[in-house]
Amino acid sequence: MKNQWTNYYTGYVKVKAFGRGTERLINSLTRRGLHVWDVKRIGTEALVFYMEISDIPKLRQIVRKSDCKVTFLHGKGVPFLWKRVLKNSGFLVGLFAFLFSIFILSNMVWGIEVHNAKPETEHAIRKELERMGVKVGKLQFYLDDVDTIQRKLSDEIEELTWVGVELKGTTFHFQVVEKQQPKKVEATSPQHLVSKKKSIITEMFVEKGKSIVKVNDYVGKGQLLVSGIIGTEEKPEIVSAKGVIKGQTWYKANVEVPLETKFSVYNGDEKTKHYLKFWNVSIPIWGFIKPDYSNYEEEVTIRPLYFLQWKLPVSYKEKTWRSKEEIKRVYTKKEAVAEGKKMARSNLEKRAEEGAEIIGEKILHESIENGKVKLSIHYQVIEDIATGQSIIQGD
Amino acid sequence: MKGGSFFMARKWGQQLKQLIVKKADLPEDVIMDLPRITMIGQLHIYIENHQGLLAFTDREVRLMLKHGHLLIKGSAFVIKTILPEEIMLEGQIEQVLFINE
Numbered sequence: 001m002k003n004q005w006t007n008y009y010t011g012y013v014k015v016k017a018f019g020r021g022t023e024r025l026i027n028s029l030t031r032r033g034l035h036v037w038d039v040k041r042i043g044t045e046a047l048v049f050y051m052e053i054s055d056i057p058k059l060r061q062i063v064r065k066s067d068c069k070v071t072f073l074h075g076k077g078v079p080f081l082w083k084r085v086l087k088n089s090g091f092l093v094g095l096f097a098f099l100f101s102i103f104i105l106s107n108m109v110w111g112i113e114v115h116n117a118k119p120e121t122e123h124a125i126r127k128e129l130e131r132m133g134v135k136v137g138k139l140q141f142y143l144d145d146v147d148t149i150q151r152k153l154s155d156e157i158e159e160l161t162w163v164g165v166e167l168k169g170t171t172f173h174f175q176v177v178e179k180q181q182p183k184k185v186e187a188t189s190p191q192h193l194v195s196k197k198k199s200i201i202t203e204m205f206v207e208k209g210k211s212i213v214k215v216n217d218y219v220g221k222g223q224l225l226v227s228g229i230i231g232t233e234e235k236p237e238i239v240s241a242k243g244v245i246k247g248q249t250w251y252k253a254n255v256e257v258p259l260e261t262k263f264s265v266y267n268g269d270e271k272t273k274h275y276l277k278f279w280n281v282s283i284p285i286w287g288f289i290k291p292d293y294s295n296y297e298e299e300v301t302i303r304p305l306y307f308l309q310w311k312l313p314v315s316y317k318e319k320t321w322r323s324k325e326e327i328k329r330v331y332t333k334k335e336a337v338a339e340g341k342k343m344a345r346s347n348l349e350k351r352a353e354e355g356a357e358i359i360g361e362k363i364l365h366e367s368i369e370n371g372k373v374k375l376s377i378h379y380q381v382i383e384d385i386a387t388g389q390s391i392i393q394g395d
Numbered sequence: 396m397k398g399g400s401f402f403m404a405r406k407w408g409q410q411l412k413q414l415i416v417k418k419a420d421l422p423e424d425v426i427m428d429l430p431r432i433t434m435i436g437q438l439h440i441y442i443e444n445h446q447g448l449l450a451f452t453d454r455e456v457r458l459m460l461k462h463g464h465l466l467i468k469g470s471a472f473v474i475k476t477i478l479p480e481e482i483m484l485e486g487q488i489e490q491v492l493f494i495n496e
Contacts, residue, residue: 026474
């Protein structure tokens with residue numbers, strides 16, 4: 001007996017035969033070697049049976065010689081299924097078009113929201129974003145990643161201290177911290193002014209309060225400068241002392257400058273490979289040669305693809321190799337000293353008060369040790385030394 | 396099949412064949428063109444060496460044999476497969492009759 005499992009793939013038809021001598025028809029069919037199965041009697045004069053598509057021409061020949069007539073009821077198997085799929089291909093195309101458009105729309109930018117920014121800053125951010133191409137309707141695929149946008153924004157816009165960039169679905173959220181914070185309301189609680197560090201007073205401007213010290217006085221740390229208690233001793237009045245007391249202070253800075261420094265810098269050579277990432281498997285699609293840089297840095301960018309809110313297991317991966325070169329910087333002693341001074345000054349600016357003025361600079365000690373220039377510099381600085389110290393009431 | 400052999404014994408050739416079968420211990424259906432019928436309970440009947448379909452309804456199937464007919468009675472008959480010399484019938488089989496003419 002013939003195996004029947006291939007019938008499904010080659011296709012078969014259900015045939016109805018009617019007329020006189022349907023049995024004879026079946027006999028002649030089988031004698032001609034046609035494969036016939038599932039024969040059933042319908043009523044008195046009709047039979048239904050199944051047969052292979054490829055046997056239909058033979059069936060026609062045999063039927064012509066018999067007293068029967070045949071009609072085909074329906075076809076089954078892959079050829080018919082395929083025909084139906086083609087006939088309904090509009091639906092299929094529509095379904096794919098629909099999924100594709102949802103996929104495209106899911107990967108677009110649909111909103112840009114800037115939080116906690118003044119209108120001017122927000123405008124600047126939006127303008128900068130537009131310049132970078134971050135616009136509503138753009139494909140996320142072509143945009144820089146979140147970290148790059150964040151870095152570019154902080155670099156380009158002066159007013160920003162920090163900007164948090166977050167991509168939530170199709171919306172960019174920018175969390176802004178601006179440099180100019182609203183000024184704090186000045187403390188009006190009763191206070192003295194005391195010295196922050198030891199110094200010689202050079203300038204005094206007292207707005208409120210009773211000054212205790214004079215110009216050219218030497219004061220130590222924490223010494224009372226301007227008292228918040230005014231009036232006579234019998235009838236004291238407590239106020240919030242206010243004023244600017246400038247004094248000369250001294251700083252000593254120690255810096256070390258190596259004469260030889262090695263840097264690694266990019267020399268501009270780079271190579272990029274593109275991959276499609278399925279789950280954890282990366283399949284290269286462009287760029288197959290691994291660069292033979294002796295010294296390089298690798299950078300990997302992965303761009304996820306979305307379908308509605310779901311991250312697809314497929315993502316696009318870009319791998320960039322940047323060639324690096326070692327560069328040696330050599331200072332002469334003179335250059336090293338100049339560099340050291342510069343470093344010391346910028347260090348000093350951090351340590352001293354804002355608006356401090358350097359009036360004197362003196363190198364105390366200078367030596368070369370282990371290929372390093374060691375400097376010890378003394379600075380004279382004029383700065384505001386006053387700070388508030390609240391008066392505890394009821395004393 | 397015993398009844399069949401009795402009636403076939405009239406012919407000379409048949410007699411010879413029967414002799415060969417007996418002496419050489421060869422299968423009867425091959426030598427003597429007899430149908431080989433396999434039944435699985437009342438569900439299936441499988442007939443080899445038939446000569447064609449004479450009548451087929453869902454209650455009765457008549458098959459031509461070399462000598463005579465085979466009549467199968469029952470209900471809900473469906474021919475699962477039919478080949479020139481083989482037929483596989485499915486349904487509720489009640490009777491299998493040999494009709495000799």
